[in-house]
Amino acid sequence: MVLEALVTTVLVVEDEMEIARVVRDYLRNAGFEVIVVGDGDSAIASVRSTRPDLMVLDLGLPGRDGLDVAREVRRWSTTPIVMLTARGDETDRIVGLELGADDYVVKPFSPKELVARVRAVLRRTRAARLGEEVLRAADVEVDTGRMRVAVGGRPVELTPTEFQLLATLVREPGRVFTRAQLLDAIHGVAIESYERAIDAHVKNVRRKIEPTPGSPRYLLTVHGVGYRFADA
Incomplete structure (x- = not known):
């Protein structure tokens, strides 16, 4: 009997397509299924429809920014969130954590570090259960x-x-x-x-x-x- 492997899905919310592509490729190479969207409204809709295991969320989105997305998602979901932030945005990082984000990575970042952070957040999520x-x-x-x-x-x-x-x-x-x-x-x-x-x-x-x-x-x-x- 062959059992279907459990797939861990990561939603990547990033409007800069080159960064989104690199993040997607590294996460896929690490064994994750990856969904990529480029704006806040699509991110919220995707969390509702696909129920990802984790969301990588850029705070600097155009229009509905990442903080607003995190605030909305935390009203009805405990999906783990790893934020992507600019180096000088210390206030945004703290606000994001206070809104319920689990961790953050500062741009420019190593894709390998991001994968490590994603794995660490997922590991403690599973350990808690x-x-x-x-x-x-x-x-x-x-x-x-x-x-x-x-x-x-x-x-x-x-x-x-x-x-x-x-x-x-x-x-x-x-x-x-x-x-x-x-x-x-x-x-x-x-x-x-x-x-x-x-x-x-x-x-x-x-x-x-x-x-x-x-x-x-x-x-x-x-x-x-x-x-x-x-x-x-």
């Missing part, structure tokens, strides 16, 4: 097998990266994690990244699980060090 562990701290419950989170019995939707971050903290309430340790936990591989990305992901998780995000009860800052989950 493995096992049947149910973690509980305070009134927060994290079901790693079903990739579900509940706060006081209320379901909470998290992106794969946010889920992995919260699971890491809830697994050891009271333990202080540095930003570097949290980056290692959510990426699963030692790749260069931007530690302020952790702050953006933490802000997102707080917005979703905290009764008052500005005065957190669960996910606490340890100034000068990092973060910890409140002792149970």
Whole structure:
């Protein structure tokens, strides 16, 4: 009996055709099925219709830009997002992460680095779904097998990266994690990244699980060090 191989589909949203072609070719050579679109409206329609496993999203799209696409997609989908950003767009990178993007690559970039980032995000997405562990701290419950989170019995939707971050903290309430340790936990591989990305992901998780995000009860800052989950 021959089993059909599972195909991982990546949606590439890039209006510069030469960059789109290079990204497409490298991803295909890495074994991914690739869909390419060149504008924001087509990206949103494609996420709805094809349900890709991951989206590579250029923030500098004409018309409906990448931030607007990420904002719209995050209203109804947890599809992992890797952003492509210009070198000077630090503010856009942080906003994109706060909107729920999982990672970013700065232009000009190595196509091999992009493939590595895509694989890393997919790896942690799959890792978050493995096992049947149910973690509980305070009134927060994290079901790693079903990739579900509940706060006081209320379901909470998290992106794969946010889920992995919260699971890491809830697994050891009271333990202080540095930003570097949290980056290692959510990426699963030692790749260069931007530690302020952790702050953006933490802000997102707080917005979703905290009764008052500005005065957190669960996910606490340890100034000068990092973060910890409140002792149970």
